[in-house]
Amino acid sequence: MENLHVNGQIIPVDNEGYLRNLEDWSRPVAEQLAQQERIELTEAHWEILQLLRNFYQTYEMSPAMRPLIKAITSELGSDKGKSIYLMSLFPGSPAKLASKIAGLPKPTNCL
Amino acid sequence: MSDNKKSFLIINRKAPYGSSAARDALDVALTISVFEQPLSLLFIEDGVLQLLPEHNAAAIGQKNLSANLAMLEMYDIDQLYVCSQALEQRGVRPADIKLNITLLDQRGIAALIKQQDQVLSF
Amino acid sequence: MTLHLINKTPSESSALSSSLSAVSEGDALLLIENGVYAAMPGYAELFTRLPGSVQCYLLENDVQARGLKDLNQEFRHIDYDEFVELSCRYSKVVSWF
Structure with a gap:
């Protein structure tokens, strides 16, 4: 999987798209992860x-x-x-x- | 479905860290529970040491087994049996253990093993 | 003088009993990894016949990791730096692994 780019930062993910570092998580990161899965977060x-x-x-x-x-x-x-x-x-x-x-x-x- | 059920017992004989035995047993327990088979866990010998609360495994760069064991009830794994003699030998009071356990003596352990369809030992 | 290192529980192997019969005056005993369980109250009897000059130590990180409390008071808790210091202070280190 491609690493995420969120607000100018590179967030590494594993080959199934899970975050490599738990502390990288934030609301914008979640939104981008969701977008890749075609989910709009409510x-x-x-x-x-x-x-x-x-x-x-x-x-x-x-x-x-x-x-x-x-x-x-x-x-x-x-x-x-x-x-x-x-x-x-x-x-x-x-x-x-x-x-x-x-x-x-x-x-x-x-x- | 109900006639496909087999009862399982996992015997834990090893201390929580220092080998992968305790974590392997936990993995197998969670897997068995996903298949919704009746499951009991038995802690004997050094295995009772897994049940001590409030591990701080970060101090040795590992994950807390005590946190994972607290999760067992969320998987409806609630049949936890503990060898009372093993606790006594190590100077552990049953009240020190925060999980809901049933104490067994040697005869109780033999009876528990006899009841099961499958027994796995770690 | 020798530093004896033990990393197994009393029931996991004969490491502890072998080391206890090999200890001499002025030696030190350091319990690490699963060895720290030997300082639980139920095992106090094992250490009562040690010569008085033998110092007993526990590695604190291993104690904390395992959630151990109310341990044998004869043992002094040390950190990794003191572990290194002890290993240098004694002329020999014997690992009873």
């Missing part, structure tokens, strides 16, 4: 991204789909804690895609 996206970053800070790992849904249910309510809701925001593979845009490592053990 408030609904941001609250999931923030929750993911909190998850990572607590447990030092990116969640697979099931624990992600569990975390969303407990913090944002059961309406949002559904895979169909996540699929609508981050189509395809929500846990992987959302982790990428949140600037986190790719979740392991993710089907």
Whole structure:
């Protein structure tokens, strides 16, 4: 993958497009990562991204789909804690895609 | 689906750092949970040392295993069994462990292993 | 005089027991990596027969990494710089790995 260019800075990413350095993440970086995935970030996206970053800070790992849904249910309510809701925001593979845009490592053990 | 289920037990026998055993066991545990198979973890011998809280593994340039173990409940991995004798030998009080654990003696451990379809030891 | 380095837990290998039977007056013992677990309360008995002149040390980074508290008070905690200093101060270093 090509490295990102954000506000004149070069942000290195790995060959799947995940940030190499977690501390490089910022809102403009997230917006550019999202753009590459053809996603326009709305408030609904941001609250999931923030929750993911909190998850990572607590447990030092990116969640697979099931624990992600569990975390969303407990913090944002059961309406949002559904895979169909996540699929609508981050189509395809929500846990992987959302982790990428949140600037986190790719979740392991993710089907 | 339900007749495809097998019960798994992962036995942890090694200290958290100094080898990759603890991290390998965690990887396998998370993978088994993604396939939604019944899973128990058993901590015996030096494996009980993984359960001590508040590691600061950054001091040796590693990731905190204690943070990862706290995540197990998010994966619905909540059957954690601990050898009481191993705790006692090392002078660890069960109250020092912040995870929700069940203490077992030698007979309890033998019974737990006997119940399982598959047992993996790390 | 010798600095004895141990990097395994008491149950992981015979490193600690071998080193303890090889210690002489004026030597020092330094627990590093998984060796630091030997300073847990349950293992205090292992060190009671050491000659009084033997100094015992723990590498603090390894203690912190493992979340260890309330360790054997006979051990002094040292950092990496002091580790280097100790290695130079003793004429021999024996690694019981």
